[in-house]
Amino acid sequence: MDVSDLKKNAKLKIDGNPWIVVDFQFVKPGKGQGLYKCKIKNMLTGSVVDRTWRSGEKLEAADVESRTHSFLFGSGDSYTFMDADTYEQVAIPADTVGDDSAFLMDELPVDILFYEGRAVGITLPSHVVMEVTECPDGVAGNTATGATKDATVSTGLTVQVPLFIKQGERIKIDTRTRAYVERVNN
Amino acid sequence: MPWPDRARLWDAVSSGARSHLRGTGLLEVSTPARVLAPAIEPWIEPLAAAPQWLRTSPELALKRLLARGVGSCFELAKVWRAGEIGDWHREEFHLLEWYRVADTAAGAAANFERLREDVEALVAAAATAREELGLSGPAAPARWETWTFDAAWHETTGQTRPADALDALREAARGVSGAPDAPLLARDAPADDRVAVLAAWSELFSWWSDGALDPWLERKAEAGIGIHIVDFPAPLAALAEIEGEGRDARARRFESFIGRVELANGYLELRDPRAQRERFARVAAMRAWSGLGPLPLDEGFLSELGQLPPVAGIALGFERLLAWCTGVRRLSDLALEPDPPRGSARG
Numbered sequence: 001m002d003v004s005d006l007k008k009n010a011k012l013k014i015d016g017n018p019w020i021v022v023d024f025q026f027v028k029p030g031k032g033q034g035l036y037k038c039k040i041k042n043m044l045t046g047s048v049v050d051r052t053w054r055s056g057e058k059l060e061a062a063d064v065e066s067r068t069h070s071f072l073f074g075s076g077d078s079y080t081f082m083d084a085d086t087y088e089q090v091a092i093p094a095d096t097v098g099d100d101s102a103f104l105m106d107e108l109p110v111d112i113l114f115y116e117g118r119a120v121g122i123t124l125p126s127h128v129v130m131e132v133t134e135c136p137d138g139v140a141g142n143t144a145t146g147a148t149k150d151a152t153v154s155t156g157l158t159v160q161v162p163l164f165i166k167q168g169e170r171i172k173i174d175t176r177t178r179a180y181v182e183r184v185n186n
Numbered sequence: 187m188p189w190p191d192r193a194r195l196w197d198a199v200s201s202g203a204r205s206h207l208r209g210t211g212l213l214e215v216s217t218p219a220r221v222l223a224p225a226i227e228p229w230i231e232p233l234a235a236a237p238q239w240l241r242t243s244p245e246l247a248l249k250r251l252l253a254r255g256v257g258s259c260f261e262l263a264k265v266w267r268a269g270e271i272g273d274w275h276r277e278e279f280h281l282l283e284w285y286r287v288a289d290t291a292a293g294a295a296a297n298f299e300r301l302r303e304d305v306e307a308l309v310a311a312a313a314t315a316r317e318e319l320g321l322s323g324p325a326a327p328a329r330w331e332t333w334t335f336d337a338a339w340h341e342t343t344g345q346t347r348p349a350d351a352l353d354a355l356r357e358a359a360r361g362v363s364g365a366p367d368a369p370l371l372a373r374d375a376p377a378d379d380r381v382a383v384l385a386a387w388s389e390l391f392s393w394w395s396d397g398a399l400d401p402w403l404e405r406k407a408e409a410g411i412g413i414h415i416v417d418f419p420a421p422l423a424a425l426a427e428i429e430g431e432g433r434d435a436r437a438r439r440f441e442s443f444i445g446r447v448e449l450a451n452g453y454l455e456l457r458d459p460r461a462q463r464e465r466f467a468r469v470a471a472m473r474a475w476s477g478l479g480p481l482p483l484d485e486g487f488l489s490e491l492g493q494l495p496p497v498a499g500i501a502l503g504f505e506r507l508l509a510w511c512t513g514v515r516r517l518s519d520l521a522l523e524p525d526p527p528r529g530s531a532r533g
Contacts, residue, residue, distance in 0.1 A: 004269040026272030029395035030441055030451045031424050033229050033388045034270070037396075052364065054389060055229055055269075056476045 003057040006036050011043070011062040014051075018043040018062035018115045028055075043113060044120055063116045066123070071108045079104060081112060081122075092119050102157040103128050103175055124175040129184050130154055135167045151180075187321075187512065192520050194319055199508055200262060202311035206304070207284055213259040217247035223484035226466045227424065228388045228473065231268040232481070233277070239481075240266040243501055244283050245425065246487040249455070252285055253493040260284035262504065273516040274447065276525070280504035282308075285455075287497045294496030298438060298454040301500045302414050305442045305450050306330050308502065309412065312511040323512040327412035327444060334417045335436075342398040348390075349433060350421050352379065355386040362390065364397035376475045378468075380421070385472050387421045400446045407445030416440040425462070426453035442502075447510045452500030459491040 001010075010021045023039035034055035041048045043064065053059070069081035069090065078091040079101060090112065094101065096119070103124055104110075111123040130153035148160040151171070159173055161180045172181040187195075204214065224232040224239045225246055232239045241247070244263040251259065263281050270277055284304070286297035306327075313326040339347035348358035352375060375382040406413055416439075420428045423437030430436055438454035456462055466483055474480065505517045518525045 026270070026275055027392075027396055028229070028270065028272075028275060029392055029399075030448055031227065031229070031388065031422060032392035032395060035392050035396055054392070056478065 001059050001061045003036050003053045003055060003059055006038065006053070006059070011064045012040065013060040013062040014040075018064045018120075020064075022048065043115070064113065066111045066113050068109055069112050071104045071106065071110060074101065074104060081110065084109065090119050092122065096120065097122060100124055100175075102155055102178075103130075103173075105130065105155055126176060127172050127174055127181060129170050129172050130157075131170050132161070132165060132167055135161070135165060137166070148180075187514065187520055189522070191319070191321060192522055195316060195321065195508055195512065195520065196522070198315035198319055199312045199511065200504070202315045203262070203282055203308050203504075203507075206307050206311055207260045210304070211258055212284055212286070213257060215248070215251060215256065215259045215261050217244050217251065217261060217263070219264055221247065221484075222486070223482040225425070226469045226473070226481050226483065228384065228469055228476075231478070233266045233268045242267050243281055245499070245501070246484050248283060248285060248499070249494055250487055250490045252287060252495060252497055253490040255495075258285055258287045258497075271525075273518075274506065274509075276505065276517050276521070279517070281501045282504045282507075283499065283501040285497050285499040287495045289496070291496050294454060294498050295438075298440075298452065298498035301450075301452040301498055302330070302332065302440065302442065304500070305414070305452075305502065306412070308507065309444065309449070309510075312507050316511045321512055324510070325410070327407070328410035330412040330414060331406070332414040332416055332440075335415055335419065336417070338399065338402075338413075338415050339394070342402045343394070347419070350383050350387070350419055350435070352382050352386055355383065355390050359390050359393060362393045362397050364393055376471065378471060381468055381471045381475065384421045384468055385475065387419055388472075391422060403443045404445045413443045414440050415443070423456070423465070424453070425456050425465075427456050444510055447506055448503070449506055449510070450500050450502035452498065455494065455497045455499050457491060457494045457496070459488050462491055463488055 006021060006024055008021055008024050012019045019040040020043055021038050022041050025037040026034060027037060028034040036053045038051050039048055040051050068084045070084055072080045072082050077094050079094065079097050080089055080091045082089050100122055108128065109125060112119050113121040132151045133154050134152040136149055147163055149163055150158050151161040151165055152158050159178060159180050161171060165171060165183060170184040172184050174181055219241055220235050220238045221241045222238055224242050230242050232242050243265055244261050248261060261283055263283060265281050266278050268277060286300060288294040288297050310326045316323050336347040343361055345361055348354040376385060403413055417436040418439045420435035420437050423439060426437045426439040428435055428437050440452050441448055442450040505520065508520050509517050512520065514520055
């Protein structure tokens with residue numbers, strides 16, 4: 001692709017890695033060569049760097065696509081998902097899933113990123129609703145604003161919740177911060 | 187900015203500009219937007235309007251009018267430049283372009299100075315017009331400074347401006363913030379040394395502008411100072427006269443800035459058809475080397491250039507004037523139509 005096709009969210013292959021353009025600015029002094037000043041994010045590691053290209057430069061587009069899958073099961077060293085449209089299954093190494101495995105419950109929809117046909121990462125929904133499986137009762141009389149306690153949810157993840165939350169209740173959790181958001185009524 | 191304010195601003199600032207230019211003896215003209223041959227420039231791409239082109243500036247057409255004796259004139263011209271999309275660029279915009287004709291070369295040189303006063307007057311008029319509409323925006327610069335290109339280079343880099351030679355330009359690039367580690371023209375340079383120097387200067391100028399000049403211009407603007415930069419390196423002359431030779435060669439070209447906003451680009455106009463033909467050929471060679479498509483040569487313009495009277499001319503980015511005077515940070519904030527999706531306007 002030509003550098004003039006750059007835009008936000010363009011996906012580029014640089015040094016073998018897929019990068020996404022997160023910010024983009026075109027500058028060009030009178031009669032000078034145009035500069036495309038970009039912030040690009042490595043789609044595998046998340047690291048963000050500044051990169052400037054000149055008018056006339058050629059870039060390689062990254063073969064990247066994201067498809068929604070639902071979680072089926074984990075087997076210790078990998079996690080298996082099913083494409084919501086084609087029912088095709090894909091197993092992703094535990095290393096690739098990383099800490100996100102703490103949110104993987106049956107049928108959870110996740111976006112799987114494929115780079116050159118290979119699954120290289122998952123993106124969780126920003127919020128999930130999970131059942132509290134273990135949680136001590138609130139301490140009577142302790143009503144201090146902001147007081148919290150540990151609660152363990154169905155996948156084994158522990159989060160801080162307000163004192164009024166009880167075992168068996170369902171709570172909404174922010175997957176990016178792992179913070180309790182609210183109680184969800186059935 | 188609300189749509190009615192955008193429309194009123196356009197009307198008021200364009201009226202103010204017309205009134206200044208007409209009031210100082212210029213005639214308003216209108217030349218064709220669709221042309222057989224656009225000006226051949228290193229990094230300005232025309233949009234095709236097959237079998238013709240949309241003009242990237244009215245310069246060639248206006249100079250032909252001047253050659254036919256029309257006299258000092260101006261045009262508020264709609265122009266198109268493919269791929270120029272950014273906060274301060276749009277593919278479709280207006281150039282306010284005007285020419286002050288003289289009887290003698292000395293008269294044209296005086297008019298070249300006069301163009302700077304015109305820019306200052308138009309900026310002041312725009313600020314006044316905006317204020318009268320009750321819109322907010324920055325005050326016009328309290329004063330303007332004129333710097334030579336060489337002095338501005340030294341002030342912003344601490345270095346002497348490089349000579350017009352490939353080695354010197356490559357060396358200079360290493361001292362300019364933001365320029366790539368790989369030297370200019372990392373691949374094989376064009377065989378013709380003058381083409382290589384043109385390509386290298388076109389690139390180095392951009393790195394210098396972005397990394398060193400712009401921050402300095404910003405500080406000047408914060409202190410209420412607008413800047414004219416005069417006497418460019420000869421390879422960056424474009425369609426301007428070159429004076430002197432060798433190390434002393436300088437292009438009689440200037441640019442006017444308020445902060446990072448490059449408002450206008452003026453020339454003491456080149457009148458020698460042979461020199462102009464050589465420059466077009468050099469730019470065409472550089473374009474070919476850069477992988478840019480060939481453009482037809484405007485033989486009609488070259489055939490009339492010999493009759494061009496002594497003249498100084500300038501083009502001002504009209505939307506940039508509007509944006510500056512209201513303090514918006516993007517031209518699209520003042521456009522009378524939202525931007526088309528990127529890539530949809532390719533020629």
